[in-house]
Amino acid sequence: MSSILTNNSAMVALQTLKSINKNLAMTQSEISTGKSVANAKDNSAIWAISKVMESDVKGFQAVSESLSLGESTVAVARNASETVTDLLTEMKGRIVAAQEENVDRDAIQEDIVALRDQIxxxxxxxxxxxxxxxxxxxxxxxxxxxxxxxxxxxxxxxxQIVVDRENLAVTGNVSSQSLGITAAADQATANDYIQAGGDDTNFALGTDYDRDDPATATSTIADGGTLDFTFTQVAEGLSYSITIDDLNINTADGSSTLGIRTFEYVATADDSVNDVARQLGNQVQSFFDAATASGEGYSVTFDPASTGDNNVFRITNATGGGTDNILVFTEVSEGGTPGASGANGLAAVQTIDVTTDSGATNALGAIDDLIQTSIDAAASFGSAQTQIETQSDFIGKLSDSLKSGIGSLVDADMEEVSARLQALQTQQQLGVQSLSIANQAPQTILSLFR
Structure with a gap:
């Protein structure tokens, strides 16, 4: 039956054409935006997931900037710490030179001050x-x-990555130690403080060692012999002094000559007898290493009896050295003032003064601690910088992975879209043709009325 009121064929063709046009519009949108999910109505679940991931990518961009800033800051600190270490090492060379006999210590001190200012x-x-x-x-x-x-x-x-600060300032409250001026109560008390091989320690402060009178020495280390120094009592302000004479000390011209050195230490409130033995023993060993020829065989041994207690150290005068006996003078006093460097890591560099024998000796013991402080600082910053660089690389790769994941969720497959566009354009042309044919069908009814 034909009807001029209802054209079913045209209705079907029109609905088909509308569907084709709708799909064609979606395809054109994918082509223009490059996304298969451009907004929430395209696919609300996928769109929501992609937006969360995009916010994470933005966040990681800020993290990457923070890491870059932090890495630069730490790199500056590391490079400075390494430079300070080099300067302190150069300063140690000057201090070692000051241990020798017949050198211009005033000129060396000027170099040390210049290095301190450079630090x-x-x-x-x-x-x-x-x-x-x-x-x-x-x-x-x-x-x-x-x-x-x-x-x-x-x-x-x-x-967050936490980077600890390191204090390498050379300024701050600092003072040199000051030996006590009060004699020990009696000989027995003095011997408890410090004793050299069982010999009495000098506690009568008015009686000093006299180089012209070797008999004033408290002990002697024969060629090939040893001498143990024992500490059994300690208290804040106790002052310990060890003078060693007839040492074969290097000279600036490469030879050597007999000389004398004094090693001093004033105990702090936190020191034990082990600490005192270690402090004085390290001073002696540092001097032997820096200012005496290896052929002399001078050495220091801690805890020589292997008792498990480090309140003893031993000096050895090896057989075959350039000198025979070594003379030792031990002295003790009360009421001294320990050296203080406050909280600043390198503040003790202010007290380095090599213009005297005792100053040069004390400087030699102090410089190694200062160098170790700067080495520890450089190592700490180096470790932190490596951690930051590793994290920065990871954040970069993570951001790339997130971007790739977002793309796989919302980006249009352009090869597929291109093929679908061609197909929809063909379908659209055929739909238009089909609608045109369907619209012409009612006109055939006119022939029935001719």
């Missing part, structure tokens, strides 16, 4: 964007944003 300059300049990790202006650690951790429930927490 101060390096530490002061070691800042990045106004932040200095070496100058001791603050003890607060540097917190560097390193990650954003998203848990399964959707909550986000920040993670």
């Amino acid at each position: 101060s300059s390096v530490v002061g300049a070691a800042q990045f964007n106004g932040l200095n990790l070496l100058d001791g202006s603050s003890t607060d650690a540097l917190n560097i944003l390193s990650s954003l951790d998203r848990s399964s429930d959707g909550s986000v927490s920040a993670r």
